[in-house]
Amino acid sequence: MIATTPQAPYWAVVFTAIFSGREEAEYFEMAEAMVRLAHGMPGFLGYESAQGEGGMEITVSYWESEDAIRAWKRHGDHIIAQKRGREAFYSAYTIRVARV
Numbered sequence: 370m371i372a373t374t375p376q377a378p379y380w381a382v383v384f385t386a387i388f389s390g391r392e393e394a395e396y397f398e399m400a401e402a403m404v405r406l407a408h409g410m411p412g413f414l415g416y417e418s419a420q421g422e423g424g425m426e427i428t429v430s431y432w433e434s435e436d437a438i439r440a441w442k443r444h445g446d447h448i449i450a451q452k453r454g455r456e457a458f459y460s461a462y463t464i465r466v467a468r469v
Contacts, residue, residue: 372415372431377469379414380432382441386454386462388424396458399450406446412437424460431469438466 388396407413407430414431421427432438441447454462 383465389460
């Protein structure tokens with residue numbers, strides 16, 4: 370689904386990762402929980418996600434402000450998910466933030 374976003378300016382967080390294939394059930398459960406959590410965060414506008422070959426995935430989340438992005442990054446449940454991602458879910462990842 371393509372996210373509906375407001376007139377610019379707003380912010381995009383582009384998360385690009387290679388899924389390791391390990392802990393698959395836990396990964397999908399945590400990913401769904403993070404989507405639900407993001408939807409409840411102030412300033413969250415929507416997201417788009419796609420998967421490709423070799424475990425490649427790209428998720429773009431859209432936010433009203435940098436402050437909203439910082440609040441998301443610092444949310445306790447999201448911090449736990451980030452740690453699990455580094456430990457088990459991803460063989461590589463990068464995060465890019467851009468003003469749209």
